[in-house]
Amino acid sequence: MQAAARQGEAQGDGDNAVPGLPFVRLRNISKSFGSVSVLEDVSFEIRPGEVVGLLGENGAGKSTLMKIVSGEHAPDQGRVEIEGNEVQLASVGEGIERGISFVHQELSVVGALSVAENLSLGDLPRNRMGFVDRNRMRDLARERLARIGAQAIRPEQEAGLLRAGEQQLVEIARAAARNPKLLILDEPTSSLTPREVESFVRYVEKAKAAGTAIIFITHRLDEAIRLCDRILVLRNGAIVSEKPSVEVTRDGIISDMTGKPAMFGYARSPEVSDRKVLSLRNVSDSQHIEGITLDVAEGEILGLFGLVGAGRTELLETIYGARPTTAGRVEICGESACFDKPTEAMAKGMAIVPEGRKTAGILPQHSVRSNMSISSLDAMSPGGFVDRGRETAQSSSYRDSLSIRMSDDRQMIGTLSGGNQQKVLFARALMTAPKLLLLDEPTHGVDVGAKAEIYEIVSDAADKGLAVIMASSEIPEIMALCDRVAVLSMGRLVGIVDRADLSEERLLSLAFEGHA
Amino acid sequence: MTTLAKARAPALRSLLRHREASVLIMLLAIAAFLAFSNEYFLSSRNLLNVGRQASVVAIVALGQALVIIARGIDLSVGSVIGVSAVVAAVVLEGTGIQPLGIAVGLLTGLACGLANGIMVTRLRINPFIATLGMLSVARGIALLVTGGIPVMFTGWAEFLGAGRIFQIPVSFILMLILALAIHILATRHRLGREIYAIGDNPKAARLAGIDLKKTRLFVFGFCGCLAGLGGVILAGNLASADPNLGMGYELDVIAAVILGGTALNGGRGSIIGVVIGAMLMALLNNAFVLLGISAYWQVVTKGLVIIIAVGIDGLQRREDDE
Secondary structure, three states, rough: OOOHHHHHHHHHHHHHHOOOOOOOOEEEEEEEEEOOOEEEEEEEEEOOOOOEEEEEEOOOOOHHHHHHHOOOOOOOEEEEEEEEEEOOOOOOHHHHHEEEEEEEEOOOOOOOEEHHHHHHHOOOOOOOOEEOHHHHHHHHHHHHHHHHHOOOOOOOOOOOOHHHHHHHHHHHHHHHHHHOEEEEOOOOOOOOOHHHHHHOOOOHHHHOOOEEEEEOOOOOOHHHHHOOEEEEEEOEEEEEEEHHHHHHOOHHHHHHHHHHOOOOOOOOOOOOOOEEEEEEEEOOOOOOOOOOOEEEEEEEEOOOOOOOOOOOOHHHHHOOOOOOEEEEEEOOOOOEEOOHHHHHHHHHOEEEEEEOHHHHHHHHEEEEHHHHHHHHHHOOOOOEEEEEHHHHHHHHHHHHHOOOOOOOOOOOOOOOOOHHHHHHHHHHHHOOOOOOEEEEEOOOOOOOOOOOOHHHHHHHHHHOOEHHHHHHHOOHHHHHHEEEEEEOOOOOEEEEEEHOOOOOHHHHHHHHOOOO | OOHHHHHHHHHHHHHHHHHHHHHHHHHHHHHHHHHOOOOOOHHHHHHHHHHHHHHHHHHHHHHHHHHOOOOOOOHHHHHHHHHHHHHHHHHHHHEEEEEHHHHHHHHHHHHHHHHHHHHHOOOOOOHHHHHHHHHHHHHHHHHHHOOOOOOEOOHHHHHHOOEEEOOHHHHHHHHHHHHHHHHHHHHHHHHHHHHHHHHHHHHHHOOOOOOOOHHHHHHHHHHHHHHHHHHHHHHHHHHHEOOOOOOOOHHHHHHHHHOOOOOOOOOOOOOOHHHHHHHHHHHHHHHHHHOOOOOHHHHHHHHHHHHHHHHHHHHHHHHHHH
């Protein structure tokens, strides 16, 4: 087995020169879980040195398909061929032995270990005494990080202290270090800064040239079109289109994914009043943000842009009282509002849709209805007892107004798709009738269809007079929604861009201010 | 992923229902076995006795359940039972005022619970360690106050612990009333809903505007207060407050909570399940007495029951994670 695999590797370049023999070929794959059919008759192949983009809404079956390729799931029907031979992978380990590496969307670095240890996990270099060879491990880590252009990460650092984007890079470096013949990347760039994306792209190009086949799951359409040779769109467990990327368009992909024509790209016509809802004067926290001064008016959507680590989340959390303000003044509608805890901020009319749906958003063992009402229990509990009639009425009203798709609001929140879960979190925030809505990466990991709907929710909220602050790392999102954009760099406010001057270049050049 | 979750949801829900049902079935099975093997078991005297034994465990387990649902644990309840009973008895002995004696018992429990809560919320001590410390401190105080010698405890406490209304033990009636009240609190009251929420996902609950510290302080204080009541009842039953009263009770109480289907990692559990769990523990005790099996085996079995219950919980959780 091993010998055959190595031989294959040796021929890698040759295969690349003669495109014809696919590395992996799937034939008529079907898979269902219980009574739910997830994949139906999917056939697909990828050749060495080819980069394929796999697109589709959440729940379309992308992850399941990739889990079958990587050996995590066995198909119910159909065949998997690797280098022309039919195989039945029994585990992920077997897949890795065959040269298939899968970088999952969920981060799985070991937080308590150093970056270097994470990168050598399972194969720690040892010295003659049998102890871990720390120097060698550090050198290996440097080399592995440099390979994907992430040399900025220090190997000695504790992995858990890295930002989400950096953790993602560590995982990619770990997968790349195995010299895989097929590398599967699930949303690899979702938390990366533009600069990190650039180095990552260079790595992809190098790996491609060396004959690595790459499958790319992403929600970022432009990136997929730019990076991939071929784009594959899955919908409801079947492949609905497969085209070379030079032939596809953004709108075409969206309509393939959703079955509907593209819906966003609109601009608002803001009627911003001059009544200030929130004023910050020289606000700092203990370490992440410094001297921030800005105002948000009724009916305004203020974007908060910056690279990962610029302090966007920290600023929102400071405003919201989830993080102590160490200096400066926060005022809400003219009243001083330095809060110690979110409870107080909420009582003064703030609400948040936090970053990290799973970790900081949903209550996973609660129903959809309880998830929506949890912030509004005070208002709907006269005498302390929850008025269940009112709770049900509110829930169904938001279900309609935000078009949250579910069969029953008593079903567990985990049974909804990511986009619908996110809309439930919007319902939770809006139900408190806030004056100021704080949004942190509101469409992270949400499919295109739901994204457009969320943009409408945000825009409607502002039209009704809410002040909105939206932190986002996606420039198209900022461009589509924001009336003004505050750009942070390394914890400081480096500029506020008005709608008229708004452009991708302007935002990025500000965001990089102060960076070497 | 979504489709996977969809497929699993009904199975999971039926499993949850099944968890409560399985304890109930276990309860009935043991009851049926005892009914056949010992004619004395079904006598009303014995059954009422089991009910009385179950009531203290159940009352304390009601508080413990809220703590565990909120993702905490209180190991100190056994010692709090002891110290509350002793302090109440000493105050009663000194003053002779009956209601004061009972009130002091409850307030001592409350004070211990609040101390646990403050350690957890303000000093950020892990609940396991904070309440383990309290376990020792409270027991020590009980011994110091009495010099190790039991104190007489009669009057109202005796009525609570040994009295009967229409043959039914007062403590059992009290337990049922409390269980009903706490069930309503847990399912209908805002506070109950917030307790479940902070156990389910503390970070999300905090950002959703729930005051974590206040809620946690409440559950620990409430649990302590119920342990204090348990102490008064237990001592009243014996008409004497022994400083060693309630030793090892934390095991029965936590076992009752876990057997009743409460998840150790918080966010899930039912009050009715807890009552059934407490009944099961009392029935096991009764079985050993009726069948004449060595009390030492009883100690072994209790430990095994809690390990098996948590083991089942762990197995289920692993399935959930996948």
